[in-house]
Amino acid sequence: MGFIKDFKSFLLKGDIIALATAVVVGAAFNKIVSSVVADIIMPLIGVITGGVDFSQKFISLDGTHYDTLDAAKEAEAAVITYGNVIQAIIYFIIVAFFIFLVLRAYEKTKKEKEAPKLVEPKGPSQEQLLTEIRDELKKQNNV
Numbered sequence: 511m512g513f514i515k516d517f518k519s520f521l522l523k524g525d526i527i528a529l530a531t532a533v534v535v536g537a538a539f540n541k542i543v544s545s546v547v548a549d550i551i552m553p554l555i556g557v558i559t560g561g562v563d564f565s566q567k568f569i570s571l572d573g574t575h576y577d578t579l580d581a582a583k584e585a586e587a588a589v590i591t592y593g594n595v596i597q598a599i600i601y602f603i604i605v606a607f608f609i610f611l612v613l614r615a616y617e618k619t620k621k622e623k624e625a626p627k628l629v630e631p632k633g634p635s636q637e638q639l640l641t642e643i644r645d646e647l648k649k650q651n652n653v
Contacts, residue, residue, distance in 0.1 A: 543608065547601045555600070567593030 520526065556562055568579050568589045576582035582589045634642070 539608075543601065543605050547597065547604055551600060551604065552597060564593035564596045565591075567591070567596070 552564060555564070566579050568576075568582060568591045570576055570582050571588040571590065574582075574585070574587060576585065576587065579589065579591065
């Protein structure tokens with residue numbers, strides 16, 4: 511019975527629930543970012559580079575020139591699809607950028623929630639005040 515109880519308490523810890531939530535949100539976030547990369551960013555990069563479709567960039571290892579990646583795959587040629595690597599790098603940069611924005615916004619909200627630090631009023635220090643009091647007392651005793 512102890513094993514099941516321990517396992518149940520492990521599953522119901524706040525950290526596990528938070529991790530599970532993060533995985534689900536991360537999976538949904540992955541779909542959004544994939545769509546942004548495939549449907550918005552890559553076509554824009556294609557326009558900027560003169561219509562280059564990076565997903566179709568490849569090198570055939572058998573030395574044969576194929577017009578398209580589909581033709582190379584149909585011929586069962588071994589290919590290095592370096593265009594996919596370029597897309598993956600762009601995808602990574604975009605994900606990192608989105609995470610940076612989220613963490614930056616989170617840090618700003620944390621700073622706003624922190625209590626403002628008390629600023630000590632400017633004026634004479636404690637030592638200066640004590641010195642003035644001492645000097646005043648000396649004057650009063652001498653008179």
